[in-house]
Amino acid sequence: MRTSIIGLIIISSLLFMGATCERPVELSLGNPSPQLVISSDFTAGQNVLVTVTETQNILESPAIKFVDDATVEVFQEDELLETLTFIPQTNRLPPKYVSNQFKPQEGETYILKASAPGFDPIMAQSHVPYPVEISQLFVSNVDLTVNSDAQNDMTYSYNVQLQFEDPADMVNYYHLNFLQKVFSFTVLEGDTIIISSSLEPVSFSPQNNKNTFIAYFLGGVLFEDTEFNGDLITASFNISISIDSEAQLLGPMVAQLRNVSEHYYHYYNSVSRQQTSGNDPFSPPVFIDSNVENGKGVFAGYNQSTDSTLVIN
Amino acid sequence: MVQRLTLICLFCSLCSFLKAxxxxxxxxxxxxxxxxxxxxxxxxxxxxxxxxxxxxxxxxxxxxxxxxxxxxxxxxxxxxxxxxxxxxxxxxxxxxxxxREISISPRSFTISGFISDQESGEPLQGANIYHPLSGKGAISNEYGFYSLTLRAGNFNLIYSYVGHETQTIAIQLENNFIRNIELFPSLDLPQVVVVPKDSLLENQANDISTVDIQREAADQLPSLGGEPDLLRVAHLLPGVQTGADGVGGIFVRGGSADQNLVLIDGVPIYNVFHAAGMFSVFNTNAIRSAKLVKGGFPARYGGRLSSVLDIRMKEGNLKKFKGQADIGLMTGRLTLEGPLVKDKASYFISARRSFIDWYLPSISADWKKENNDQIGQTNYYFYDINAKVNYKFSNRDKVYLSLYSGKDFFDDNGRTFFELEVPNSSGGTSRFLSRQSYNDRFDWGNTVSSLRWNHIISEKLFSNVTLTYSKLSVDIDYRNEDNLDRIVSEDLINIFNVINVGRFNSSIEDIGGKVDFDFVPNSKHYVRLGFGLTRREFIPGALFFNGTTDEFQVRDTIFNDPIGSTEYNFYLEDEVEISKHIRANIGLRLSNLRLDNINYGYLQPRFAINWTARKDLVFKAACSRMVQYLHLLSQSGFGLPSDLWVSSTKNVEPQTSWQIVAGVDKRLKNIGEISGELYYKAMDKLINYTEGANINNNWEDNITVGNGTAYGLELMFKKTKGSMTGWVSYGLSYTNRTFEKINLGRTYPFTYDRRHDFKIALSQRIGNNFQLTANWLFGTGTAFSAAPIRFITVNPITGIATLNKDFGAKNQFRLPNLHRLDISANLYFGDPDNVQHMFKFGVYNVYNRRNPLYYKLRESIVLFDGDFETQTEFVEIPMLPFLPSINYTIKF
The missing domain is CATH 3.55.50.30 (Phage tail protein beta-alpha-beta fold)
Structure with a gap:
């Protein structure tokens, strides 16, 4: 918000200084052939899931173009582990390629190859790091604010502290997620009945981004251990979440500490930066750090440890 | 009686005849x-x-x-x-x-003093003192001081300076003595031009990569709005780049905008532009001399990597009161100077103010009304004041106090309101009033001051003691308000009211002192040494944010801690005549930055050599290492006031560079000069914002460190003789940058990497009262980034789709080639000894070339075949079109 305000001021200041009317132009940016785009985060002990789409010209109206006739294979070195099976789109889930037998293992490196008619074949490689366990998780300073306009609108603010030991002598990358469980209830004849529950990802403001710590645009934070390699780390975050007190209850808070591969970290770091950077000519471009050769997207491994704690008793 | 008179007349005539x-x-x-x-x-x-x-x-x-x-x-x-x-x-x-018998004395003595203009008393920098028989000579320094050691005897010395009558003065050199010389200005070429046998000493052109920018060139050449501008003349020199219409700043030999040391009377100034680069802060009426050094830096200069622009202000007329008034479509200027005590003390004051605010508010108000249905206006103006007083205590001592202060103000506001009707649950409609408003205000400016004492310690030793002060401050205020009221009868019931109020400020402030000595032991050596220290305080950006609604307030402050640093430096250089044909400038600069408990110390060797192969042919080479303890962080690259000056710190090392240059000068008899230079510059420890960084955060956590290289060829042909004068230049350059966290660590072309750069500046005098001038420039388009493709990734588990742009490689595309023709017709009339007038009629961008400043991607929702679709297209933002101007100057 603040960045955009400053940006707006800058833009207007420049425009008045003589810029005359803008006009559409046809730029000669080449006409790059469509490429395959993959998206797959994989972890130990779970099947590999991959979506395949294609790139499009920037001047086309944005649309998702799934590729459903691709051949997607997983290798370990030169050994083909499995050719993934295509599963068409279901109600809310996208079409994807899935491994039936193969499940990655910790510490191993895998190669994904994909090809489809009309596209150059692509390849990506990544590994599954070893997990880093959460040694402590606790919540403190819980505070409740009631919106004066809407008495049922309540905001819980609390501080969560999480402790873990960063493995020494290696560079580690993390994706830390906080998920707040929220129960929906109804009162029936004086009894409170839970009818559903959801995990709400906690998002952080990019306002506090720095080189080694960045808010992941879909929730949580990405960080690397360059400033605390091998230390016992206690990370502290302030979280606030609003609920409808007449229909919702606050459940436990879940912390997911993902020890992620370098490719995972760099890809989502750059995507988060691009998503939150300004769209004006005064904002330098953010380049997506992809590990996909001849294509776009990401194929990256991670490992995860989870813990949870109650916010209110 | 008549007979007597007749006899006297005849006698006089006879005498004059005999004399003739x-x-x-x-x-x-x-x-x-x-x-x-x-x-x-x-x-x-x-x-x-x-x-x-x-x-x-x-x-x-x-x-x-x-x-x-x-x-x-x-x-x-x-x-x-x-x-x-x-x-x-x-x-x-x-x-x-x-x-005849002459006594050849084995002893040598020194004559020294100041050389000044006879009409104004202004010191003449670069005047020649020449002893034709020995071939020995000297050149006056920036304060007009000269020193020449010769064998004792009686002889003539020739004092000359461009645009002044040459004087031959008989000297009886029997001991050391001081002789101050005043040279008469001349509208004609110097009557006597003496070319010493061994070198082309008579002007600064002999220094490698150094150009004297004549103030008159700024006054006479065409310029934006007819406003004389020194930096626009600099843009016409090879190796000097800028964006379209000057936007973006000045980039010398592939250097960044912060790598130019701009000095006003020896004091650094940080923001040298008004209006994002369209006008420089230098009022040419106040300028006595200006020198641009692009390479081969002497040891006395330091603190920046790429260039030095050394500007000296006028001292003030010691002889008589003088004034000048200028008025144009953009600005008005008034200059007054005169003696406080004749030949001893004088004052100088020159003020300039823009007139843009006379017409911009009404134009912008109409524009806002038509395009955005807004009530509001934009306003902008700037002003500069240059002032100076000096006092001559004795033949050996002068004291000067100078001040520059300039400010820019920008204000932009607007408000919109509209009524809307919404169906309500009772089947009727509810009426609402929505109001939005904004008010953004920028002001930024420099203050630069110096107190200087020139003292001739001995005939061979000159000292200059200076206390300096320089400050750049930037203030930005903004206020946005969003308000919704429900209309009930005639009353308004507020539904919500959100106000965002913020203030951003940053500043850099220097207080320093330095002592410089010029020591001339003999005619083969000219030694300069000096030391100085500068205390520098940075407030690298503080954003105070205050969001309020009716019910609660959110206060937030993002504050970069102020940083204080102290820079010490010492230099020693010797301009030495190694042999009859070879001269060199050998120097060493030591500098140290102290910041908290950190010290950064650097030795910076400097070396430049000239070999005069023939009287009209000089080969040159130089090598210099430079260190810079401060950095400019710019998100936009457009040279806007929101750019942030920051210091080297524990985590951010000083930027450094090595530059080597080789060149040749060939003097063309009765025409001018042709010259060429090759250069290579390697820059290290450069900093830049990390891609996607939030510029309001702690800057140290959001930067990336890298390096850059620049190399190229510069050719220049100068015509200095005849009624048509000017120059033609060509530059071929390659410039790139590499940063760990930009462009995925890959090397990319620098934005101002103009491969080819061709410039012409011409002046044609027609009679004594009329002059036509023109300049034309052509340059390869600057580099820019654009995303040719985009892609959507879909999470296979959640189905969340993310739209991404793929830019390929940074700066892989080029804006169209830049070219523009400006012309001017200057009409002079009046009495040179009394009141003079000048009319300057100019046209900027004669053939209305649309040189784009940048391209942007514009997305809009359009109705196509009954459906709404997103239409994406590139649009260009061009800069200034065809702009005529008229300026009037009166000198009295």
């Missing part, structure tokens, strides 16, 4: 190059029938290089025979050369 007939009084030209004395004498005899009689045996074998025009024969003979065992006697119409 004296052979020594006749005017002669002589132009010889490396000729013997005998050849010179024969030349005089042949060309002017000079009745010389001499025995060949008494004529010494000595060679001369002289260029004298319309000079009395007596002066020529005095110069030729000076310190030779030879003199002349006049016998009727005959001139007899005879021997």
């Amino acid at each position: 007939q004296s052979p020594l009084e006749q005017l002669c030209d002589i132009e010889v190059e490396d000729k013997t004395l005998k050849d010179c004498l024969f030349l005089l005899m042949q060309d002017y029938d000079v009745p010389l009689s001499f025995q060949s045996s008494i004529i010494p074998e000595k060679k001369y290089t002289l260029q004298l025009k319309a000079v009395k024969l007596k002066t020529i003979l005095d110069l030729l025979f000076d310190d030779l065992p030879l003199t002349y006697k006049v016998n009727g119409r005959q001139i007899l050369l005879v021997g």
Whole structure:
């Protein structure tokens, strides 16, 4: 918000200084052939899931173009582990390629190859790091604010502290997620009945981004251990979440500490930066750090440890 | 009585006739190059029938290089025979050369002093003092001081300076003494131009990668809005780049905008532009001299990697009151100067203010109304004040106090309101009033001041003690309000009211002192040494944010801690004559930055050498290491006031560079000069914002460190003789950058990597009162980034789709080539001794070339075949179109 305000001021200041009317132009940016785009985060002990789409010209109206006739294979070195099976789109889930037998293992490196008619074949490689366990998780300073306009609108603010030991002598990358469980209830004849529950990802403001710590645009934070390699780390975050007190209850808070591969970290770091950077000519471009050769997207491994704690008793 | 008068008249006429007939009084030209004395004498005899009689045996074998025009024969003979065992006697119409005894003293003495303009008392920098017989000479420094050591004796010295009459002064050198010289200005070319035998000493052109920018060029060449601008002249030099219409700043030999040391009377100034680069802060009425150094930096300069622009302000007329008033479509200027105590103390004051705010508010109000249905306006203006007083305590001492202050103000506001009706649950409609407003305000400016004491310690040693102050401050205020009221009858019931109020400020402030010495032990050495310290305080950006609604307030402050640092430096350089044809400037600069408990110390060797292969042909080479302790962080790259000056810190090392240059100068007789230079510059420890960084955060956590290289060729042809003067230049350059966290760590072309750069600046005088000037420039388009493709990734588990842009490689595309023609017609009239007038009619961008400033991607929702679709297209933002101008100047 603040960045955009400053940006707006800058833009207007420049425009008045003589810029005359803008006009559409046809730029000669080449006409790059469509490429395959993959998206797959994989972890130990779970099947590999991959979506395949294609790139499009920037001047086309944005649309998702799934590729459903691709051949997607997983290798370990030169050994083909499995050719993934295509599963068409279901109600809310996208079409994807899935491994039936193969499940990655910790510490191993895998190669994904994909090809489809009309596209150059692509390849990506990544590994599954070893997990880093959460040694402590606790919540403190819980505070409740009631919106004066809407008495049922309540905001819980609390501080969560999480402790873990960063493995020494290696560079580690993390994706830390906080998920707040929220129960929906109804009162029936004086009894409170839970009818559903959801995990709400906690998002952080990019306002506090720095080189080694960045808010992941879909929730949580990405960080690397360059400033605390091998230390016992206690990370502290302030979280606030609003609920409808007449229909919702606050459940436990879940912390997911993902020890992620370098490719995972760099890809989502750059995507988060691009998503939150300004769209004006005064904002330098953010380049997506992809590990996909001849294509776009990401194929990256991670490992995860989870813990949870109650916010209110 | 009448008879007596007649006799007197006849006597006078006879005397004047006899005097006119004296052979020594006749005017002669002589132009010889490396000729013997005998050849010179024969030349005089042949060309002017000079009745010389001499025995060949008494004529010494000595060679001369002289260029004298319309000079009395007596002066020529005095110069030729000076310190030779030879003199002349006049016998009727005959001139007899005879021997004489001269005492050759083994002792040497020094003559020194200040050289100044006779009309104004302004010191003349770069004036020549030449002893033609020994070939020894000196050049006055930036304060007009000179020192020349010669063997004792009686002889003539020639004092000359471009645009001034040359004076030949008889000197009896029997001891050290101070002689201040005043040279008369001349509208014509200097009457006497002396080219010393060994080198092209008479101007600064001999220094490698150094250009004197004449203030007159700024006044006469076409410019934006007719506003004379020194930096726009600099843009016309090879190796100097800028964005379209000057936006973005100044980039020298592939350097960044922060790598230019701009000095006003020796004090650094941080923001040298008004209006994002369209005008410089330098009021040309206040400028005495300006020198741009692009490479081969002498040790006395330091603190920036890529260039030095050394600007000296006028001191103030010591002789008489003078004034000048200028008015144009963009600005008005008033300059007053005069003596406080004649020949001892003077003042100078010049003020400039823009007039843009006279018409911009109404234009912008109409524009906002038509395009955005807004009520509001935009306003902008700037002003500068230059002031100086000086006092001459004695022949040896002068004190100066100078001040520059300039400010820019920008204000932009607007408000919109509209009513809307919404169906309500009772089947009727509810009426609402929505109101939005904004008000953004920028102000930024520099203050620069210096107190200087010049002192001649001895005839060989000159000192300059300076206290300096410089400050750049930036303030940005913004306020946005969003308000929704429900209309009930005639009353308004507020539904919500959100106000965002913020203030951003940053500043950099220097307080320093320095002592410089010029030591001239003999004519083969010119030693400069000095030391200084600067205390620098940075407030690298503080954002105070205050969001309020009716019910609660959110206060937030993002604050970069102030940083204080102290920079020490010491330098020593010697301009030495190694042999008859080789001169060198060998120097060393030591600098140290102290910041908390951190010290950054650097040794910076400097070396430049000139080899005069022929009188008109000089080869040059130089090597210099530079260190810079401060950095400019810019998100936009457009040179906007929100750019942030920051210091080197524990985590951010100083930027450094090495530059090597090799070049050649060829003087073209009666035409001018042609020169060429090759350069290579390696820059290290450069910093930049990380891609996607939030510029309001702690800057140290959001930067990336990298390096850059720049190399290229610069060619320049200068025509300095005749009614048409000017220059043509060509630059070929390659510039790139590499940062770990930009462009995925890959090397990319620098934005201002203009491969080819061709510039012409011409002036044609027609008679004494009319002048046509023009400049045309052509440059390869600057580099920019655009995303040719985009892609959507879909999470296979959640189905969340993310739209991404793929930019390929940074700066892989080029804006269209830049070119523009500007012309000006200057009309001069009036009495040079009284009131003078000048009209300047100009046209900027004569053929209305649309040079784009940048491209942007515009997305809009359009209705297509009954469906709404996103239409994406690139649009160009061009800069200034065809702009005529008129300026009037009166000097009194």
